Amino acid sequence: MPAIVDPPLPQPDLLAAIPRLRRYARVLTGDINRADDLVQDTLARAWEKRRLWAAGSDLRAWLFTIMHNVFVNQRALARRDQQQLSLDDGGEGDAAWQIPVRAGQYTRVELTELVQHVGRLPADQREVLLLAAVEEMKYEEIAVALAIPIGTVMSRLSRARAKLRGAFADAPAGSAALKVVK
Amino acid sequence: MNPLPVTDADLNAYADGQLDASRRSVVEDALARDPALAAWMADARRHNADLRDALDPWLAEPIPERLLAAAAGPGVAAPRSPRRWLAPVVAVAASLLVGLAAGWYVRDADLERAGTPTTFTRQAALTHALYASDANRPVEVWAPEEKRLVTWLSKRLGFAVSAPDLNSTGFALVGGRLVAGHQNPTAMFMYENADKQRLSLQVRKQSVDGGEVAFRYAVENGVGVYYWIEDNCSYALSGNLDRAQLLAVGRVVYGQLAALEAAQGK
Numbered sequence: 001m002p003a004i005v006d007p008p009l010p011q012p013d014l015l016a017a018i019p020r021l022r023r024y025a026r027v028l029t030g031d032i033n034r035a036d037d038l039v040q041d042t043l044a045r046a047w048e049k050r051r052l053w054a055a056g057s058d059l060r061a062w063l064f065t066i067m068h069n070v071f072v073n074q075r076a077l078a079r080r081d082q083q084q085l086s087l088d089d090g091g092e093g094d095a096a097w098q099i100p101v102r103a104g105q106y107t108r109v110e111l112t113e114l115v116q117h118v119g120r121l122p123a124d125q126r127e128v129l130l131l132a133a134v135e136e137m138k139y140e141e142i143a144v145a146l147a148i149p150i151g152t153v154m155s156r157l158s159r160a161r162a163k164l165r166g167a168f169a170d171a172p173a174g175s176a177a178l179k180v181v182k
Numbered sequence: 183m184n185p186l187p188v189t190d191a192d193l194n195a196y197a198d199g200q201l202d203a204s205r206r207s208v209v210e211d212a213l214a215r216d217p218a219l220a221a222w223m224a225d226a227r228r229h230n231a232d233l234r235d236a237l238d239p240w241l242a243e244p245i246p247e248r249l250l251a252a253a254a255g256p257g258v259a260a261p262r263s264p265r266r267w268l269a270p271v272v273a274v275a276a277s278l279l280v281g282l283a284a285g286w287y288v289r290d291a292d293l294e295r296a297g298t299p300t301t302f303t304r305q306a307a308l309t310h311a312l313y314a315s316d317a318n319r320p321v322e323v324w325a326p327e328e329k330r331l332v333t334w335l336s337k338r339l340g341f342a343v344s345a346p347d348l349n350s351t352g353f354a355l356v357g358g359r360l361v362a363g364h365q366n367p368t369a370m371f372m373y374e375n376a377d378k379q380r381l382s383l384q385v386r387k388q389s390v391d392g393g394e395v396a397f398r399y400a401v402e403n404g405v406g407v408y409y410w411i412e413d414n415c416s417y418a419l420s421g422n423l424d425r426a427q428l429l430a431v432g433r434v435v436y437g438q439l440a441a442l443e444a445a446q447g448k
Binding site for chain 1 (some may be wrong): 190191195196197198199222225226229230232233235236237238240241242243245246248249250252253254255256347436
């Protein structure tokens with residue numbers, strides 16, 4: 001009997017997604033080379049799991065989900081000794097945030113500073129901020145991609161923004177938290 | 183009935199342009215009343231815009247070969263075998279060239295005989311060497327502002343120029359600049375691949391109608407240059423690549439320009 005062969009993933013969509021996957025990976029890992037390793041692992045995983053992709057659905061969102069899972073798993077393995085198993089447990093952002101905003105451009109100082117501040121956010125807040133603010137994904141899509149409740153998406157986003165503001169205000173992060181307006 | 187109070191979720195959704203129309207006016211009222219909220223919103227929106235400004239340029243970077251191979255799937259992937267991922271690219275390039283192919287080979291034959299001026303190639307090679315070696319400022323306007331670049335160069339050259347998309351060959355647009363030409367100003371577009379090799383395409387108007395000249399190859403000071411004249415414009419593609427590689431890119435450029443002209447009904 002012939003083996004059942006899964007249909008291939010659509011090449012043009014896959015290729016088109018790579019720049020965004022690389023960007024997401026850089027924001028997750030904080031390191032350009034590790035980011036490309038993560039993209040490579042993600043693409044390999046996507047091919048292995050291609051049966052799980054519903055043809056016609058948003059390939060990019062599915063790839064983001066895979067990347068998130070691969071990243072969380074790799075971090076869990078790396079941290080097994082420290083018994084920190086989940087991204088959500090992660091403390092402040094990785095110390096080794098080494099992503100330069102491309103030098104020599106019409107770069108404003110604030111941009112470099114902003115990227116540095118984003119790098120200091122905990123990874124779970126960083127990724128929600130990236131998906132909402134830069135990838136402009138709907139909160140519902142982010143919740144699905146990261147397999148978290150939408151309330152968690154919102155609270156991570158709030159905390160990320162409060163920390164960024166705090167960082168720019170040169171005040172302790174979190175002090176600029178929002179009050180509910182009556 | 184009083185509207186529900188404005189929540190963090192409302193404010194974040196407003197900042198990200200995701201708030202339901204029904205809640206938007208409630209948030210806007212609150213922003214008008216409360217300067218602290220308005221300041222929060224201004225920061226959130228500015229951070230969004232700044233983050234996009236900072237991170238969007240990454241999208242234009244050339245994709246490393248190993249990722250292209252990984253995207254091709256298992257069995258196809260062979261990181262050290264660029265030909266495989268190039269295959270579909272070549273197919274696309276070939277389809278662009280349908281109808282041109284015949285003329286192409288005639289041109290190849292022609293150029294062996296053609297006596298063409300060397301000024302432009304020499305100048306192109308020197309200009310390429312000067313700017314391609316500049317790590318930090320090879321161009322004046324960078325790729326994220328491609329539209330502005332193209333508008334500016336078109337205005338200065340006096341005809342519409344465009345930056346061909348060479349991503350299929352592994353070269354991404356870095357940006358461009360205006361350079362002095364022998365008689366007319368010249369537009370230069372710079373490209374770079376994952377190995378940091380740089381190519382430049384230079385375009386200028388011919389000052390005298392010299393007819394068309396087929397692909398001509400020259401090596402000037404160690405820089406390879408493919409040179410041709412089409413539609414009264416001179417083109418030079420320069421880079422420290424081997425001849426075959428440069429020619430492959432040249433054909434993609436030529437194909438795109440031809441497709442563009444066809445689309446414009448010239």
